[in-house]
Amino acid sequence: MKYWYWFILVCSLTANAQFQLNGIVKDASNNKPLSFASIYTSTGINTISDVDGKFNIVSLHPFYEFTVSYIGYTKTTITTQKDKSFYSIALIQNTHTLNEVIIPNENPALGIIRKTIAQKEQNNPQKQLNTFEFKLYNTLVITANPDSINSKIDTIITSKNTIKTDSTNYKFKKTIQKQHLFQTEKVSLFQYKEGVVKETILGTKMAGLKQPIYEILGFKLQSFSIYDSNYELFETKYNSPIDNNALKEYKYQLLDSTNIQGRELYMIHFKRKKKIGGLEGVLYVDKSNYGIAKAIMRVRGVLDITGIHEFNYLPKEKIWFPSNKSFKIVKGNNDDDVKLLGGSIQFEGNTDKNFKSRKKQASDFIYLLSKSTHFDLTINQPIQIKKSAIALDIKKEAINRPDDFWNRYRKDSLDNRSRKTYSVLDSIAKKNQIELKITVGRRLINGFIPAGPIDIDLRKFFSFNNYEGFRIGLGGITNDHFSKTIKLEGYTAYGTKDGNFKYNLGIGTLLGETTNSWLGIAYTDDVREIASTIFSIDKRGFKIYDPRPLNISTFYNYKNWKAFIETKLIPKTESVWEIATTTIAPRFDYAFLVNGKSYSNYSMTTAMVSLRWNPFSDYMQTPSGRVEVEKRFPKFTFQFTKSIPHFIQNDFDFGKIDFKTEYEKQYLNGNRTTILFQTGYAFGQIPLTHLYSISPNNITKETILQRITFAGKNSFETMYYNEFFSSEYAYLQFKHGFHRITLFKKIKPSFVFVSRMAWGNLEHNERHSGLVYKTLNKGYFESGVELNQIYKGLGLVGFYRYGPNQLLKFEDNIAIKISYIFDLGF
Template sequence: MKHFWLLLLLFTLSLQAQFQINGIVKEAVTHKPLPFATIISNDGSNTVTDVDGKFTVFSKIAISNLRISYLGFTTVKVVMEQNKNYYTVFLLPKRNDLNEVLIPHENPALAIIKKTIESKNNNNPQNRLKSFDFKSYNKLIVTANPDSISGKIDSVFVEKSIGKVFSKIDSSAYKFKEIINKQHLFQTEKVSQYQYADHKLKETILGTKMAGFKQPIYEILGFNLQSFSIYDSSYELFETKYNSPLAKDAFKDYNYKLLDTVSIDGRNSYMVYFKNKKKRKASGLEGVLYIDQNSYAISKAIMRIKGVLDISGIHDFQYIDAENIWFPIRKTFKIIKGKNDDDIKILGGTIQFDGDVEKDFKVRKKTATDYAYLLSETNNFDFHYNVPVEIKKSSISIEIKDDAIDQPESFWNAYRKDSLDIRSQKTYLALDSIVIKKRIESRIRFGRKVVNGYIPMGAVDLDLRRIFRYNNYEGFRLGIGGTTNERFSKTYRIDGYAAYGTKDGEFKYNLGIAARVGQFSNSWIGASYTDDVREIASTLYSIEKRPFKLYDPRPINISTFYNYVSWKTFLETKIIPKTESKWELSHSAIEPKFNYTFNHDGTLYTNYVITAAMVSLQWNPFSDYMQTPSGRIEVDKRFPKFTFQFTQSLPKIASNDFEFSKIDFKTEFEKKYLNGQKTNLLLEAGYALGDVPLTHLYNTSPNNITKETIIQRITFAGRNSFETMYFNEFFSSEFVYFQFKHGFKRVALFSKVKPSLVLVSRMAWGNLQKPEQHLGLDYKTLNEGFFESGIELNQILNGLGLTAFYRYGPNGLPKFEDNIAIKLSFVFNLGL
């Protein structure tokens, strides 16, 4: 989801200088491309070839010649010819020099990189300087180079029995070139202030404008396209982290080669090429580090990855004499479409790719997405070093000022490095009308709501999760629900739902109201009334938002519920840094809908009243947040995450029957690997102290039904539930649960059969205090532990999959087949 907005802009919607020269550099003998060869034009500007040996040179004056050099090869000077803008350049190897570079034990690049790593702390501005601040101007566009598009109007023929027959005229390329000659496909600008002090870095967006949008898409502004610092142990490019070529353990991942020496800011720098040691494609970073020959600081860096997207990030630095340090002055980020064996679907649209492996792929007609690219350029200025810096709201990594979207044109003219060219000016005018005409803002708003489980209908968001459900107690649960949205009010909301169970024949409903009492903290105070049913001994964290699912498989076979009629008042807030919390006071009348009696000091209860206070808190200490005028967004979700919940019944208040306390805790960890694999860890624990009825204890999420054969027990698998544990088999007043999941990259067995293999292990330990209090159900305790392991083959065909689990350990069952559970799985793909 984090990449959705940029992919949408890139695939569904050239920054041209006055003079532009394109070309490719190859070895003269083998004709293989030379990556990262140095290109210097007659005006003194320099660039390097990409990993395919290709280059583009921009200049504001006419380019008369280029000098191309590469360590171990003879330097070539190419004189420009009139009406020619693409050159193929061949370099001859200098045998003696080349041999010296290629001998591993004499590789000078290793010694240079080693000294660079040893000097990191002294050269990293965030270590060397106590504080700094500066302003930056960023421009991001989605565009294409008109010169790269043929713009021909083609005739399309189809094969018939009598031969090829004319079908239609295809003018898509012609129309696309007409559009791109006049404007870009998308454009956004922002001006920010960066502040660094006490090892914290904050970006404050002073101004932002997005072509066609009255209110910008904040998710795009929150993207971390490339790392701020080149010295971090992990380097981030397009929200993916890679082990840095300057990490302490970098030598295990990268090979290095000295390419050349160049002058930057009057100081000589080594050019060191690095590449991931893995031989397979799209295995990681490669690029060039420019390293100051005296201080071994980075004076420039080029980072590149190739895969489904071809992504490059460039960091430019300036030498500051007063501080004896190289400081970042410019960043450039570019995405073009790469190669992939399969096309990608995004919200119903299909992005076509050329194949990434050697097969007999048919030549396909080029589309707009083959020419389009995304380019982001950031220029820093107005620097201050080692001066007092006060960072307000330092827990927020990005803050957007309330007036940032209303800045006048004079503001932009003051901060732009260059005035907008004609294409950029027309982009704002054209997209303003296109967005209005095609109702793009409304469609984006609609998509954002649907992803979160709502359909906007005027001032009300209809809750898709309330329409249809099924369980073994209510039968088919049919309902309707929703909440008012920002069109109704930004400071007040009303929410509720109503439902009817076809099997129990009962109506359920909820009604709530709330008012916002803090904008920055997004604090709301409210009250609600509910008459509904809930699974017994289930743990619900009040602060957690229920994820949107087309179906919820686990409740299908649950038959033991309790009814609760509850009054509740609450405060939800984000005032504590990097947390969301909810504080509740509730009064509930509880009626178990199964054969159960609670024995409390000799008094038997078949229904009871619980008045309780509760605080539920989710803490994400490693995540980064963006504060917008409309709320706070978690822009960089990092793990681990922690959730706490404490519940205390209130004795002798509002007819409360029992005195007890509950402490619940959960932590999640997730790690994604560059090869497409993913590891998930989940640890959960609960402790209930006092006189707690079974309805409010723990069942550790069983998901197996009591049937004779394995086939009869086939249902849908849950996400974190015990697939071999029978419903109501175990209850606990204290427990610990651990789950391990490791998913491998999807494997193509056939053209449409591409399963994802996931290995899963789950285990739990628990105990039950005062078991004599609970009458009416037969159950066991978890004091010997419960263990199951299995495999998931997800998304075998059209989202359907198959899982198999085995139960073992002290609570394994005597009959072998009773320990086995086979389930179906289903993954619904929105194409995000």
């Protein structure tokens, strides 16, 4: 979902405060910046310097002095000067004070953190409170500070000795002085009961859009609770600095003492022991109960990300409860131009790296800022959470709230720049048809192009396999412009090699909008690869090409009538329920022998349920349906198919049980591990066309070079087509991908280690006549490496086959393939 953030950033809060100053804190002896120094004003504003020693103070009320302190240094008070907005403060070390604080045997911060970890249960509101409920007002803007941008109009001499002017920065500064690049507001109700936290959006508005982009509302910028074992920033999880095992990963430093709401606090700086990236920040720990009174979390890299949590102390409950949150993204360090959705955002790199430095552009000063304020808190009162399995619920009326709603809930009135943003972006969006472009973009990602009331299916235009030859077709589905309650879909295709037309036609009616429930019927006359496992609930993603069918020759024709229900009614699941009758005609030499009779063509009537369960994911309910907003693993898919004896046309009595589970873990260093386990069991009278072949992807050619084709995603690259068939099988795949390695500026391959194994068995081998094949009783093993995205999405993979089914010739066990990853730039 991150691409929606980038989308609005390419297409395109701090409010203009009355009193604002910034500066930097340094060590007077060596001029090095002091990270996380305390800065507070005479009016009660309290902040700290960032990891670079920089600080910023914004106030609605005037102040005439501010104090800077840092443990081990002499405290300094600075008087503000008129017309001066930047201050460089040099602190002098005070070794006497430092010696008083440091305990010889142990870092004092470690003792404080140990007690903080030990007291987590007593200080966590979600553990100490039975229920709570509060409202939240949030603003999110993408903008820039006009004062940071040089508005000078540059003179450029081109290669042809002609003089041109570059007014980009000038124009950008003029724009940003008047408005933000993007702006959205929302009012939410948060409820907690019995371990469940639910957000219900009561109102939302997004500049330039009549209907908001729901994906942005579901985007998780930072964790709800500071006490979670994993802390999340910008949809990336990090081990929390107060996790039970945090002392092994983080180092801590006692910075200073301060107070909030009259309570004395420790300021503890934390940072990963390893130098590679990770979470860094400051925890404000209550000296009495060791609860967290404030937390600043930061990650520096390609993006500079900061999340701040503030709390109010509840004397009766003796805990700190969240009161405000803020989140900010600015550009970090990278020497590349990052291309996104056809645009280009340039990230300024470190000057000590080997790349050509460039002049900063206006866009380098763009940042995202989100601010949230909690209010109307009630605790330990009876509440009812409806549809608790839905983490985020957007009410239908939320997108059309009148002005008096916003005037009632805004914590501060909008400044001139914010008000101008709504009017300007609404006008620009209407003129440039932004909503239409977003609609097109959404559907294009899923493989469709909208054409009036119909979305054309890009997957149906063209493909190739060894049976049909070139398959040329046209397909599509109706959209909301046709009807919101009825949908028609279909396709037609022609194979240049087999000379036959194929087609499909279906109609569905909406049963429930919030659960995405549809009832439909469809007829299909087409061909399918034999022994292929298809989970009906799986949604086919858009591919420019589908590599596996290129060299498949064994297909069967199927003519199928089906009635189905698709629904997300059951929490955290989606399912398909289907009854179908099908006539099968194999397009290869095959006969199925059962009960003394030989079948070359046969009929089946079946009932099927296909269900995916994502128990650990979070879901968002929008007015147009339910969306998985945070994908968590493992995920589970189950499918059961059973023939219906003595019903319409049915030659056999059989059943199939199929199951798969997927697991994925992403690491802070960019590595990723994925595990796929899949199994199937077919019982009864079942022909070869409907057994299992476990996705082979190798062709029978003499040399390695002749066998080079495109690699599949989860297929056995060294297994030959029709080499093995099974009536029961188990398949395990392990992949570990490393972060991309820069070899040259445009050559950045990603290295992936892959290992696959399978076991299978075939009952009633004597029933199948026509093909020569083997069974997987002894197991099958292959391992290899993928070198993906070497250049423009193209890569190279290599696999080796070993174990009981290894072939006699060494070269026959080797498969070299081409990989291709299509990158839309998200």
